[in-house]
Amino acid sequence: MASIEDKFRTLGIDNAPGQEVRQNADDVTRLQRGPVMTGTLVDFSHGDVDAFLPTPGSFDEFAEAVAIGGRQAYTEYRGAAAIRAELAADLASFTGAPVQPDLGVIITPGTQGALFLAVAATVGDGDKVAIVQPDYFANRKLVEFFGGKIMPVALDYLGSEEEAGLDLAQLRAAFEAGAKTFLFSNPNNPTGAVYSATEIAAIADLAREFGVTVIADQLYSRLRYENTAYTHMRAAGLPEDQVLTIMGPSKTESLSGYRLGIGFGSPSIIARMEKLQAIVSLRAAGYNQAVLKTWFREPAGWMDERIVQHQAIRDDIVAIFRAEGMATRVPQAGSYVFPTLPELAVSLADFVKLLRIQAQVIVTPGTEFGPHPNSIRLNFSQDRNAAVAAAHRIVQMAKTYKV
Amino acid sequence: MASIEDKFRTLGIDNAPGQEVRQNADDVTRLQRGPVMTGTLVDFSHGDVDAFLPTPGSFDEFAEAVAIGGRQAYTEYRGAAAIRAELAADLASFTGAPVQPDLGVIITPGTQGALFLAVAATVGDGDKVAIVQPDYFANRKLVEFFGGKIMPVALDYLGSEEEAGLDLAQLRAAFEAGAKTFLFSNPNNPTGAVYSATEIAAIADLAREFGVTVIADQLYSRLRYENTAYTHMRAAGLPEDQVLTIMGPSKTESLSGYRLGIGFGSPSIIARMEKLQAIVSLRAAGYNQAVLKTWFREPAGWMDERIVQHQAIRDDIVAIFRAEGMATRVPQAGSYVFPTLPELAVSLADFVKLLRIQAQVIVTPGTEFGPHPNSIRLNFSQDRNAAVAAAHRIVQMAKTYKV
Structure with a gap:
């Protein structure tokens, strides 16, 4: 221990x-x-x-929220219901798979906050977690902080431009060895590689076979060049409760100063994330949540x-x-x-x-x-x-x- | 486990x-x-x-921070240096003991955020923690989440109006039994009891004798009635590194919608809190931090x-x-x-x-x-x-x- x-x-x-x-x-x-x-x-x-x-109109939404006052300052821990409902519709449309407004969305302090809560909700002492190398640095730290054991899976990101380059044999080996969670970013941070439809389907097949929960960090999935094809993990046919997707407007939309992130999909993971958010930070700052009204609704x-x-x-x-x-x-x-x-x-x-x-x-x-x-x-x-x-x-x- | x-x-x-x-x-x-x-x-x-x-001028400080842009959006994880320097001076003056601007202050997403990080930084699996009953509900949940064991200490809050009513014999017994952390709110949440100078001195004596770290949640310590005498834990003579104090402008100042909290005092605890904040939420929302410029500087x-x-x-x-x-x-x-x-x-x-x-x-x-x-x-x-x-x-x- x-x-x-x-x-x-x-x-x-x-x-x-x-x-x-x-x-x-x-x-x-x-x-x-x-x-x-x-x-x-x-x-x-x-x-x-x-x-x-930052996105045009973002500050105006914040100012309006301050004017609204208490109702916006004290939301449910998972975030204001009306904002979650809008997000659920937009995220379902963006990802191509339904999102439950009341049970399937949590607003967090930044995508970092969503990632922390998601890992805390799925990884306990001694649990094995499959992690890509290279991938976002906090993935490894989070798993280790909660006592989890990392099962590395290589990404040959220089090998091909059509595939991200995930070593599927290593992924299978990690699942065979007992990993019950797979955590990865798509597009990959730090390389900008996007997983192909074939790779996402292969991940889904393996996750189904071994009953693995998938946490997909899709922070940058809106900023795609030359119409790069993009397959959302949550739309790959796994049961709804088995996939949690993380996004947020901190990067592409330059809203990092507002610290807003979203976890969506799996109701059971989100229920745990909310329980934990209650003792971690209560909620994403109430007024800031209103800035999400500009998300997916930017000017033409x-x-x-x-x-x-x-x-x-x-x-x-x-x-x-x-x-x-x-x-x-x-x-x-x-x-x-x-x-x-x-x-x-x-x-x-x-x-x-x-x-x-x-x-x-x-x-x-x-x-x-x-x-x-x-x-x-x-x-x-x-x-x-x-x-x-x-x-x-x-x-x-x-x-x-x-x- | x-x-x-x-x-x-x-x-x-x-x-x-x-x-x-x-x-x-x-x-x-x-x-x-x-x-x-x-x-x-x-x-x-x-x-x-x-x-x-909310405090007059708070929204204006926020608006100015958005106008400043990137420098305010991306601060150090522990918060913007200039704001921490102001806070250190104000908090030293308020509590009657020095605060190191660079090493002794961390800005967090709400006081809940500070409490979470402080407990995570001090309590590991199996560690014993002395907790007052009644006290803020998250104290118990936080200790249990990190695998700590609660050593309850009764507060006879209906017994006297001069003392908060802490059972010092139980506190000593908890320390003798191996508790290395004492976590309490002052004024007490939920009763509004304020610990007397005698009680704070007794806590300090026991903490010194047993080498116990004290986390003092002083969220409401500015809103005192009829000039109630108030003794700050951190001014009771314990070594600087042994006491972490938590405050924030969410309550008395009605700034809860901005989610701002402060941990101050112990440099070693704050260093750990910052390491953890890096994977929990990175930082308190950058623009929001500027609202702290109004704190302790309210209109006459x-x-x-x-x-x-x-x-x-x-x-x-x-x-x-x-x-x-x-x-x-x-x-x-x-x-x-x-x-x-x-x-x-x-x-x-x-x-x-x-x-x-x-x-x-x-x-x-x-x-x-x-x-x-x-x-x-x-x-x-x-x-x-x-x-x-x-x-x-x-x-x-x-x-x-x-x-």
Whole structure:
């Protein structure tokens, strides 16, 4: 049994996105090669909501909620009923499978909040959980925090552009070994890979065969390039109660400052999530919930325009890395890119610190996403010119520190 | 080892404040005596933020934060540095002991969020935790969720008006039996009792002797009547790292719709809380954090006026219950009152449901706060006339259902 000390020892956040300001940089200056580079600081650890503004009308909905007062401040723990009803309709339409308004939706403080509650609701001490490598860094930490055991499943994201590259034999082996939960992001974070219809069907078949609960983090599933085909896990024919989907308007819609996430689908998982939310944070901030009224109801053309703008940056950035032979998958969706670095004379942790103090670039090390010491993750939802210049600095730094 | 099913079985929320709407009332109508009463519905499960409006200027700070954009949307997980610095100064001044701005403050999604993180940071599987009875219902649930074992300590809140009534012999016994954490609210929720200087000093002595960490939930410590003397736990001479205090502007200041809480004091506990917040919800909503700039900086006289108004309602309500012989402590602080019911012919759970469907009154059953099947909790931060009329209806109902 893990002691409370052990539990927190594995919960490192020093390299987590946004926490770089708490790092001590002194220890890497002795490794520095060449001069400090000039340029605008670009923080690729998250999107720039000043470059891509929040959804039009979002603040107005918030202001109206404050004016409504108490009814909006104190909602049910799972969120305001009227808002959940609207969401259920929109999410059913988006994903192609029905959503129960009263039993099938919970509003949480961000998608992180939904993920935390979902894992807490399904994973107990000693339970085995299948996790993709690479995948969102919190997946691993959450499972470990609740005493679960990770069964890694590899994603060969550089192998093909038609498939995400999930190793289905490993997934079957994890289920055969007793994993009762499969947790994955689609599009994959950090690579931007989208699972093919064939892959989703194969996951559904295995989950059905072994009675596995699937938690699908689809945070970026609206930001898809060139009409990439997308198959929603929850529409793949598994029983409703076996799939929980997580989404939210924090990324594509730039509403992260409002901290809103949604878990939808499985009524039994959502019932547990609500019980737990009652002691974790009671509810997503009441006034903030009203901002969800803008979600899936953006002005005509707004989302298309946002996709076009992101695609232009994506193409620039991928081209810069590939031109230097840094293997990089073209993300089919989302705003993350996960280029491969050459072999370096310094550790990845030190290289990332050097990028910050020498090249005015903040990125997230690949090691946060699994055993990926040769990659870095960039969120390219940034000012385009600044992002391009910063990507060139990263390439320059990689050349400077190459063995 | 508790299974995931066991873990959630103990996490009931059917009677939790604000969740009454999810109850099925059909089963109590057969118990109903007499006609349905008329009157405005009063929801005593929480304060009415339409009767007591949020702090002046709070919305303006929020609006300004949205205008600032990304810098305010993505703060460190523990909260924006500039806001924490202001809070540290104000909280040090309020509590009479220093607060480290960088290491000694974390901003959380509500005080519930702070409480969750604080318990998660200190209580592991099998750890013993001393908990007061009665006390805030989530304390017990949180400790049980993390596998801790509750060591109850009685509060004789009807025994004296000078002391809160903590049974110090039981507290010592709990510490002797191995409890390493003491978690309590001051003013006590649900009774409004304030711990005397002598009691706080005794708690500090025992905590020092046994090396016990103290988590002090002081959510209502600003709303004190008739200049009630108040001793802050963190100013009682224990080492800084041994005490974590929790406060927030959700109650007295009516800012609950923004979900803001603060943990302050112990740097080591706060470091763990931040690590955990990174996987629970990342941070309190970024824009919302700016609302804290109004905290402890309300317009001159605003807090005094709010106290006077609450005191008037308190006096009315307590008089109504006492006139019927329902033993009730006069709350020295906060806006909760915890009257004792006569012996009833129906269960407390049924009586509370009957209050809702027959008397248009929502209250929280005493059983949520420990083994207190003869009491109900009311949050009297309400419209005064509506609250007085509703209290009369409660008394009438108690007479109707008395054995």
